[in-house]
Amino acid sequence: EGERLFGLGTSDMKSGVAVQIELLEDPRILNGPYDVVGVFYDKEEGPAAENGLGDVLDTVSWLADAVFSIILEPTDLRLELGCNGVLNADVIFRGKAAHSARPWWGENAITKAGAWLDKLHTMEPDPVDVAGLTYREVFSVTRISGGIANNVIPAETVINLNHRFPPVYSTDEAIARLRSVAAEADEVIIRDHANPGLIPQGNPHLDRLVALAGDDLAAKQGWTDVARLTERGIDAVNFGPGEVALCHQASESVAVASLDAAYSVMVAFLADSRE
Incomplete structure (x- = not known):
């Protein structure tokens, strides 16, 4: 409706998934300087023991070689580091x-x-x-x-x-x-x-992302799979278009402009090899 998308899950985190899918089809990313991998899995919101990411990481062992990971959780377009x-x-x-x-x-x-x-x-x-x-x-x-x-x-x-x-x-x-x-x-x-998620230390890709997304950094108050990734030694952060205050509400929505903004930041980040 107008400039907003309405529906359960639009902010948490279908808008982030939509950005992720579009990035994986963008020729600037496909032909860019990085091997970009999209990881999709089930039961992220359920009990920790049933979370599907662990099975993916166990099965696709080379994912542990990733130098940086971005989870497109709702963050109001701010970089949120670590997690409770x-x-x-x-x-x-x-x-x-x-x-x-x-x-x-x-x-x-x-x-x-x-x-x-x-x-x-x-x-x-x-x-x-x-x-x-x-x-x-x-x-x-x-x-x-x-x-x-x-x-x-x-x-x-x-x-x-x-x-x-x-x-x-x-x-x-x-x-x-x-x-x-x-x-x-x-x-x-x-x-x-x-477990809680750790804050990356000394990662040049985080520095590049801060330069693009802004230095108004915040702690991630909710739990995300940043925790599961950092447990395995993979630096990870939260950044996405969803609006935190609207998550898990019947009136959940997200601004279309926020998807565009998140997408622009991610394209710039993934298409630029400067460190």
């Missing part, structure tokens, strides 16, 4: 079932969690500086379940706690921090985790 790691955990509060007419015979597991939920509701993001960029460590409740019937005091409530942690912490350290935050619970079960 992510944990998901079941935070479990237990009580005792009883008939709701006589709640004093039981203990309500849902209301037992109330004080802890209130603490999470007011918890502020913790800014952490890494190489001059500000990441924010956050703990977010994203799901909650409990109760079996309208007339039964619930004996258990299970809360998903999502933890985003900056690349100054290892995954083990982040797990310890999550357990500390959830110390009031009866049990904490780690369900899923993904």
